[in-house]
Amino acid sequence: MNKIRVTIWNEYHHEKKEGKARDLYPNGMHMTLAEKLADDGLEIRVATLDMPEHGLTDEVLNSTDVLLWWGHCRHDDVEDRIAAKVARRVKDGMGLVALHSAHYSKPFRLLMGTDCNLRWRNWGERGRVWTVNPTHPIAKGIPSSFMLEAEEMYGEFFNIPNPDDLIFVTWWEGGEVFRGGCTFTRGLGKIFYFHPGHETCPSYHNDTVIKVIRNGIDWANPAGYQFENPGHFRDPDEPIVNKDV
Amino acid sequence: MNKIRVTIWNEYHHEKKEGKARDLYPNGMHMTLAEKLADDGLEIRVATLDMPEHGLTDEVLNSTDVLLWWGHCRHDDVEDRIAAKVARRVKDGMGLVALHSAHYSKPFRLLMGTDCNLRWRNWGERGRVWTVNPTHPIAKGIPSSFMLEAEEMYGEFFNIPNPDDLIFVTWWEGGEVFRGGCTFTRGLGKIFYFHPGHETCPSYHNDTVIKVIRNGIDWANPAGYQFENPGHFRDPDEPIVNKDV
Amino acid sequence: MNKIRVTIWNEYHHEKKEGKARDLYPNGMHMTLAEKLADDGLEIRVATLDMPEHGLTDEVLNSTDVLLWWGHCRHDDVEDRIAAKVARRVKDGMGLVALHSAHYSKPFRLLMGTDCNLRWRNWGERGRVWTVNPTHPIAKGIPSSFMLEAEEMYGEFFNIPNPDDLIFVTWWEGGEVFRGGCTFTRGLGKIFYFHPGHETCPSYHNDTVIKVIRNGIDWANPAGYQFENPGHFRDPDEPIVNKDV
Amino acid sequence: MNKIRVTIWNEYHHEKKEGKARDLYPNGMHMTLAEKLADDGLEIRVATLDMPEHGLTDEVLNSTDVLLWWGHCRHDDVEDRIAAKVARRVKDGMGLVALHSAHYSKPFRLLMGTDCNLRWRNWGERGRVWTVNPTHPIAKGIPSSFMLEAEEMYGEFFNIPNPDDLIFVTWWEGGEVFRGGCTFTRGLGKIFYFHPGHETCPSYHNDTVIKVIRNGIDWANPAGYQFENPGHFRDPDEPIVNKDV
Numbered sequence: 001m002n003k004i005r006v007t008i009w010n011e012y013h014h015e016k017k018e019g020k021a022r023d024l025y026p027n028g029m030h031m032t033l034a035e036k037l038a039d040d041g042l043e044i045r046v047a048t049l050d051m052p053e054h055g056l057t058d059e060v061l062n063s064t065d066v067l068l069w070w071g072h073c074r075h076d077d078v079e080d081r082i083a084a085k086v087a088r089r090v091k092d093g094m095g096l097v098a099l100h101s102a103h104y105s106k107p108f109r110l111l112m113g114t115d116c117n118l119r120w121r122n123w124g125e126r127g128r129v130w131t132v133n134p135t136h137p138i139a140k141g142i143p144s145s146f147m148l149e150a151e152e153m154y155g156e157f158f159n160i161p162n163p164d165d166l167i168f169v170t171w172w173e174g175g176e177v178f179r180g181g182c183t184f185t186r187g188l189g190k191i192f193y194f195h196p197g198h199e200t201c202p203s204y205h206n207d208t209v210i211k212v213i214r215n216g217i218d219w220a221n222p223a224g225y226q227f228e229n230p231g232h233f234r235d236p237d238e239p240i241v242n243k244d245v
Numbered sequence: 246m247n248k249i250r251v252t253i254w255n256e257y258h259h260e261k262k263e264g265k266a267r268d269l270y271p272n273g274m275h276m277t278l279a280e281k282l283a284d285d286g287l288e289i290r291v292a293t294l295d296m297p298e299h300g301l302t303d304e305v306l307n308s309t310d311v312l313l314w315w316g317h318c319r320h321d322d323v324e325d326r327i328a329a330k331v332a333r334r335v336k337d338g339m340g341l342v343a344l345h346s347a348h349y350s351k352p353f354r355l356l357m358g359t360d361c362n363l364r365w366r367n368w369g370e371r372g373r374v375w376t377v378n379p380t381h382p383i384a385k386g387i388p389s390s391f392m393l394e395a396e397e398m399y400g401e402f403f404n405i406p407n408p409d410d411l412i413f414v415t416w417w418e419g420g421e422v423f424r425g426g427c428t429f430t431r432g433l434g435k436i437f438y439f440h441p442g443h444e445t446c447p448s449y450h451n452d453t454v455i456k457v458i459r460n461g462i463d464w465a466n467p468a469g470y471q472f473e474n475p476g477h478f479r480d481p482d483e484p485i486v487n488k489d490v
Numbered sequence: 491m492n493k494i495r496v497t498i499w500n501e502y503h504h505e506k507k508e509g510k511a512r513d514l515y516p517n518g519m520h521m522t523l524a525e526k527l528a529d530d531g532l533e534i535r536v537a538t539l540d541m542p543e544h545g546l547t548d549e550v551l552n553s554t555d556v557l558l559w560w561g562h563c564r565h566d567d568v569e570d571r572i573a574a575k576v577a578r579r580v581k582d583g584m585g586l587v588a589l590h591s592a593h594y595s596k597p598f599r600l601l602m603g604t605d606c607n608l609r610w611r612n613w614g615e616r617g618r619v620w621t622v623n624p625t626h627p628i629a630k631g632i633p634s635s636f637m638l639e640a641e642e643m644y645g646e647f648f649n650i651p652n653p654d655d656l657i658f659v660t661w662w663e664g665g666e667v668f669r670g671g672c673t674f675t676r677g678l679g680k681i682f683y684f685h686p687g688h689e690t691c692p693s694y695h696n697d698t699v700i701k702v703i704r705n706g707i708d709w710a711n712p713a714g715y716q717f718e719n720p721g722h723f724r725d726p727d728e729p730i731v732n733k734d735v
Numbered sequence: 736m737n738k739i740r741v742t743i744w745n746e747y748h749h750e751k752k753e754g755k756a757r758d759l760y761p762n763g764m765h766m767t768l769a770e771k772l773a774d775d776g777l778e779i780r781v782a783t784l785d786m787p788e789h790g791l792t793d794e795v796l797n798s799t800d801v802l803l804w805w806g807h808c809r810h811d812d813v814e815d816r817i818a819a820k821v822a823r824r825v826k827d828g829m830g831l832v833a834l835h836s837a838h839y840s841k842p843f844r845l846l847m848g849t850d851c852n853l854r855w856r857n858w859g860e861r862g863r864v865w866t867v868n869p870t871h872p873i874a875k876g877i878p879s880s881f882m883l884e885a886e887e888m889y890g891e892f893f894n895i896p897n898p899d900d901l902i903f904v905t906w907w908e909g910g911e912v913f914r915g916g917c918t919f920t921r922g923l924g925k926i927f928y929f930h931p932g933h934e935t936c937p938s939y940h941n942d943t944v945i946k947v948i949r950n951g952i953d954w955a956n957p958a959g960y961q962f963e964n965p966g967h968f969r970d971p972d973e974p975i976v977n978k979d980v
Binding site for chain 3: 922
């Protein structure tokens with residue numbers, strides 16, 4: 001069985017400055033994710049905003065099975081050209097796990113076709129993630145609910161298209177709910193959005209959160225699908241029914 | 246009851262030249278649609294590609310409840326700026342009925358986030374439209390199946406996101422099937438795609454086709470929804486649960 | 491425009507005894523609902539468990555467009571024969587608005603095919619209903635969220651099939667969430683489940699709750715659909731494609 | 736990795752008599768399926784209608800991960816008690832692959848809540864199965880379309896609930912279409928319906944058909960999900976939010 005080639009992309013901004021983000025994620029959230037996710041089934045690389053081409057050269061993208069994307073306050077600093085390349089690769093089959101504020105990133109918005117805005121509040125309040133689709137592969141081994149000790153509240157109305165599958169709904173101490181774990185398909189690419197991960201909150205030290213992301217990688221992995229690249233093409237002028245295609 | 250303000254947009258290209266398209270639609274497909282759809286519930290305007298701003302000024306778009314879009318070979322001649330305005334208006338609530346090759350138009354592709362390509366063939370072969378969702382408002386009064394005497398074949402794989410509702414599936418004489426009547430929601434805008442309407446085919450003289458489009462207009466009409474424009478905003482730093490908002 | 495013929499069915503048990511249920515709903519919850527829902531578009535009847543045939547004779551069912559069902563603790567006292575008749579009528583086109591604990595009623599469970607169980611707690615705690623599908627007809631005129639001052643908590647995992655449309659998600663003071671407003675289709679019948687309405691809670695005195703139920707009636711109304719009753723039948727032994735059926 | 740424990744259930748009626756069914760499936764369709772599906776990942780048993788308890792004792796059902804069900808003309812001879820046990824086991828997590836006329840079997844109808852009727856015709860005409868959801872696990876390795884040389888036509892309207900996922904749509908020589916490959920979830924059980932397999936047609940000698948069924952077994956396999964059995968239970972009278980459950 002081939003390893004899944006994962007690239008973890010991070011804005012890597014807040015964690016460089018002194019403060020809570022750096023205390024929690026001293027080498028950046030991408031490095032914490034890389035460590036926590038490490039296992040024999042994955043081949044993990046990282047890439048960050050400030051690298052040349054944001055670390056997302058053609059060579060990197062073309063050898064990535066599943067891309068994790070974490071962004072929050074520097075979405076606008078992502079070059080349009082590169083955002084478009086990422087969206088293109090997803091449509092061609094690369095899986096995308098969009099974390100936390102990646103809902104507002106350029107590639108995600110290009111793929112959704114909506115504004116992807118939402119209600120938010122940053123107290124670091126408690127959230128409880130409820131599993132509403134227990135037989136979905138991304139819920140494998142996840143309990144009926146689990147607590148986020150402190151997170152940024154993201155709440156409804158979440159301006160996304162109706163998801164293919166709604167897997168998790170989060171409850172917030174302050175009074176909101178959020179469809180915070182859901183999936184989409186775009187072309188040959190599978191997309192999983194999962195909300196935990198504010199930079200000053202410890203969610204990526206939560207084993208259940210990591211397990212959900214790990215399941216998301218398995219689910220989004222395109223390996224093994226040999227569907228021909230769908231195209232826009234003219235069929236021959238005779239009935240396909242007579243052919244063995 | 247207020248009338249639904251409908252704008253019918255047409256590329257209006259093929260029908261200007263001598264030939265089958267002009268024979269079938271002497272004043273353009275938009276005018277045929279306007280005549281066939283005319284009733285007391287609708288206030289209909291038309292707009293075409295060659296008008297200034299393609300006929301889609303802010304004033305027109307802002308006073309349109311439901312836009313019909315027909316395009317086929319001149320998608321690239323639609324200015325990006327205007328395509329973006331149309332998509333924006335849909336996300337803000339304007340209904341969109343995307344006809345025939347509008348699946349490949351700029352506004353539709355912006356809203357879908359996929360390539361929207363498909364398999365096609367132009368014989369003018371027979372198609373049979375089957376109703377697979379008989380209780381959907383767009384299927385109201387539509388029989389279990391109806392014939393298209395001659396149409397351009399559009400077939401699977403149709404590279405769209407999973408639709409919210411699949412209403413019609415078309416069978417083709419040559420051997421294909423097509424999810425040719427389906428809906429999507431983007432922001433506050435409702436979108437209905439319906440495939441009949443090749444310029445050299447008589448589909449807009451087919452009463453059942455017209456009835457489907459008329460149902461689509463009713464369904465996509467945003468009038469009466471007072472949902473606040475969803476925004477991306479910070480909630481106050483106290484629990485909403487204590488408030489009567 | 492014909493009036494929609496609504497029958498409101500109530501277990502009518504708790505409100506007969508002294509106490510909070512009778513204080514809130516002195517003539518039964520069915521009568522409160524009948525009064526609150528009364529308008530020119532509806533022709534309303536009521537029926538209760540203790541009537542002969544539970545008030546659901548063939549004559550009543552056959553002249554009902556939309557049935558509202560409220561039950562809670564006497565599900566088992568509904569005769570199987572009558573539960574089956576109700577489910578049959580839904581499959582033949584009658585709309586069903588299933589209220590509160592109707593999720594656990596015999597007709598609803600027959601129609602769902604699942605156990606329809608859930609997590610519950612009866613404090614009369616606060617709940618906040620969030621609209622997650624603002625363009626759905628049942629959300630017409632409903633705000634982005636509204637408060638239930640006191641309700642019985644119903645929480646996930648709610649053991650239903652994936653709904654066709656998820657419209658409302660409820661937040662609970664005690665820590666749960668609930669997919670409490672959602673739709674299903676079974677045959678030609680449209681089903682809307684909506685959770686508020688514990689007998690000791692004032693939800694049916696809440697205008698927004700009533701408006702949601704009123705929208706649900708409009709949505710579930712089968713009038714105007716002339717789709718042939720789908721059957722299991724043998725097609726003639728010649729290709730339908732050659733026929734104008 | 737544990738093997739998936741598969742039980743193949745067959746009515747085993749037509750193949751016992753001389754004729755085409757026996758020529759194609761000399762030891763019964765269940766034996767052909769067992770041979771064709773045999774691989775290292777599966778542990779396969781068979782069961783038939785005429786065995787005691789139809790071969791579906793508690794011991795067999797409780798040690799089955801995925802049940803394949805083939806029935807056609809003797810649905811009524813399946814005991815209600817056993818049909819109910821099968822449906823119960825599905826709701827508790829056993830996967831179900833419903834083949835051909837199993838759409839009309841007692842367990843499937845109990846799980847769907849609809850009549851599951853359809854249009855049919857038995858010429859043994861050609862059908863072409865089109866993949867409309869190429870990234871679904873059940874479509875893994877399946878081409879964009881494949882031919883059924885001769886099959887019983889099953890056509891729309893197929894009176895099922897809206898499926899969770901529509902994977903295959905079949906085109907028929909005679910003029911119909913059919914949503915013939917689709918999935919449902921009921922409780923903890925995953926259900927895949929797939930139409931090919933009339934007893935006088937060679938579909939289970941078609942490698943692509945077998946591969947689809949094999950994918951369906953993998954997809955429906957509940958192993959690895961440790962979700963607690965969802966129940967109907969009262970939560971303690973204190974907020975769950977304060978607990979680490």
